[in-house]
Amino acid sequence: MSPSDFYALLDDMLEFDPGTIKGDERLEDLDGWDSLAVISFIALVDEKFDTLVETDKLAAAESVSDLYDLAIHAKAA
Amino acid sequence: MGGNEIGILTAGPLDAPSALMLHGFSGDALTWQFNIGALARRYRVTAIDLPGHGLTNCAADIGYWGEMVAWLDRVLGALDFPTAHLIGHSLGARILLAAVETGQLLPRSLTLISCAGISPSYDYAFLDRLTRIETIDDALVCVRQLLGDAPDNPERLAKGLYQKLATPEAKSSLRTYLTHNFADGCLLPASPIAWENVRCPLQLIWGRDDGVVQLPPRDWLPASAQIHLLDRVGHLPHLTAADRVNALLIAFALENDPKP
Numbered sequence: 308m309s310p311s312d313f314y315a316l317l318d319d320m321l322e323f324d325p326g327t328i329k330g331d332e333r334l335e336d337l338d339g340w341d342s343l344a345v346i347s348f349i350a351l352v353d354e355k356f357d358t359l360v361e362t363d364k365l366a367a368a369e370s371v372s373d374l375y376d377l378a379i380h381a382k383a384a
Numbered sequence: 385m386g387g388n389e390i391g392i393l394t395a396g397p398l399d400a401p402s403a404l405m406l407h408g409f410s411g412d413a414l415t416w417q418f419n420i421g422a423l424a425r426r427y428r429v430t431a432i433d434l435p436g437h438g439l440t441n442c443a444a445d446i447g448y449w450g451e452m453v454a455w456l457d458r459v460l461g462a463l464d465f466p467t468a469h470l471i472g473h474s475l476g477a478r479i480l481l482a483a484v485e486t487g488q489l490l491p492r493s494l495t496l497i498s499c500a501g502i503s504p505s506y507d508y509a510f511l512d513r514l515t516r517i518e519t520i521d522d523a524l525v526c527v528r529q530l531l532g533d534a535p536d537n538p539e540r541l542a543k544g545l546y547q548k549l550a551t552p553e554a555k556s557s558l559r560t561y562l563t564h565n566f567a568d569g570c571l572l573p574a575s576p577i578a579w580e581n582v583r584c585p586l587q588l589i590w591g592r593d594d595g596v597v598q599l600p601p602r603d604w605l606p607a608s609a610q611i612h613l614l615d616r617v618g619h620l621p622h623l624t625a626a627d628r629v630n631a632l633l634i635a636f637a638l639e640n641d642p643k644p
Contacts (some may be wrong), residue, residue, distance in 0.1 A: 320587035335540065342544070349421030350395070359425070362418040362626035367537070 308355070312376065313375050320347050332371045352378045385461055391439025392463075392602040393431040396424030398504040399568035401492070401641055403464050403633075405431040408454075408474025408500065409547060410514050410558055412438025415473065418626035423633060427469065428446035431461060434476065436557040449475065449501070453482045460489070461571050469637045473497040473622060476596065485578045493585040493640040495633060498594055502577055517549045532593030532618025541623075579606045585640045586610070589632055591617030591625075610636070 316326040319329075319341040336339045345365065352360045360381045368374055385386045396403075403423055407523040414432035433440035435455055456479060470491040472480040477499035481491040500506065510529055517523050519539040523546035528537045548554060563569060587610040590599040596619040607609065612632055617625045 334619070335543075342417040344416040346393075346395070346414070346420055349418075350424075352427065353421060359422055362630065366418060366623070366626065 308379070310372075310375055313378060314371065315380055316351060317348075317371065320344070328371055330371050330375070332374060334371070334374075337371070343375070348374065352381055356381055385459060386399070387610060389435075389439060389441050393420070393434030395420050396428045397589040400426060400428045400480070401637075402468035403427040403429045403637060404460075404465070404468045404470050404480075404491075405429065406470075406476030406480055407431070407434065407437065408472075408476050408498070409511065409561065410545075411473070412548075414438070415620075416622065419630055422626075422630040423637075426428060426634065427637065430463075430465070430468075432456070432490075434479070436561065438492075439462050439542075447560070449479065449561075449565050450482065450518075452479050453486070453488065456480075458489050467492055468526065469490075469493045469640070471495045471497070471633060472499070472617050473621070474500045476590070479500065479623050481577070481582070484584060485581045487581065491584050492642075493587070493636055494582065495587045495589065495636060497589045497596055497621055497629070498591060499588065500597055501571060502604070503597050503600040506571070508566055510596050511562060511566075512569075514549060514561060515555050517546060517555070519547045519550075522546075529595045530619045531619050531624060532591055532595050532616075545552060558612065564637070582606065585633070585636070588613065589614065591619060591621050591628060593617060594619045 310330055314330055317328050317337060318325055321344060326337045348359055352358065356378060360377045364377055368377060391413055407413060412433050417429050420429050420431065423614050432463060434452055467490055470480045470493070477496040478501040480494060481496060481499065484491060484494055493632065510526070514526055519524065522544055524542040527542040527545055532539055586606060586608065587606065589612045592613050592615050598611060613629060614621050614625050622629045
């Protein structure tokens with residue numbers, strides 16, 4: 308999955324307009340990135356990649372690009 | 385229920401075995417944010433907000449903690465909740481333990497994470513500080529104590545704690561709880577645990593650096609209990625060592641699922 312496809316999924320998950328997420332956003336600045344979004348993100352990766360993200364790494368993630376790396380590596384695991 | 389809203393978070397296949405998760409003092413169902421996904425691959429997970437916490441708005445029930453045990457019984461009865469694996473943190477763990485002690489719940493297994501009310505060593509002053517958070521710096525002090533030596537990002541957790549607890553309503557609700565459950569900093573009543581009534585498989589998960597509630601002496605606990613003491617972890621093992629905790633939760637549940 309390309310980064311842009313992944314960002315589109317995040318837009319949808321967070322109920323943003325398409326194209327809102329560019330990939331360079333910091334999570335602490337991202338409206339809607341909260342505990343519920345974390346659960347939704349884990350479910351999203353589970354659904355799209357049929358695997359689990361490493362939650363300790365998710366807890367340490369700081370940016371949207373970190374989330375992409377997590378999802379891609381989860382797929383590879 | 386009874387005109388009150390109850391916050392309930394569910395995930396996982398409807399036909400899977402059930403797991404019930406109960407959060408601790410000042411938390412809510414979202415405290416399980418890093419655990420629900422892993423469990424929901426195999427279990428139907430239900431996480432409930434306790435009275436006066438999260439989306440459960442019946443603050444009148446946030447009195448003596450034992451009343452929450454009866455409240456939980458009513459909620460699970462209304463949900464026609466099946467036999468489940470029980471997983472609780474801190475206050476939530478003590479409530480589930482009491483429900484099992486009294487025979488109110490007959491679970492497949494019981495996991496107590498940093499369980500409140502079973503140890504002679506706890507920090508009442510910390511609970512009091514939680515109810516008096518006025519600034520982000522106040523929240524940061526509390527978070528540092530919650531994390532212990534965990535290599536985590538305290539600023540992010542402090543921001544969340546501040547947003548949740550700095551409102552007058554939240555502080556009032558939590559202070560009500562302390563008033564009903566402590567006298568001069570001591571937990572009321574200090575009755576012994578009826579471990580002999582806990583006949584289900586039991587596991588305890590604790591952070592070695594827990595600065596809020598310490599693991600009781602080993603001879604205070606049932607000999608059959610599985611005890612996992614996690615290094616470099618404080619009072620929030622399920623948040624700060626989620627992968628390790630998830631592995632323990634899933635392995636213990638699988639071990640105690642009904643055999644085909």
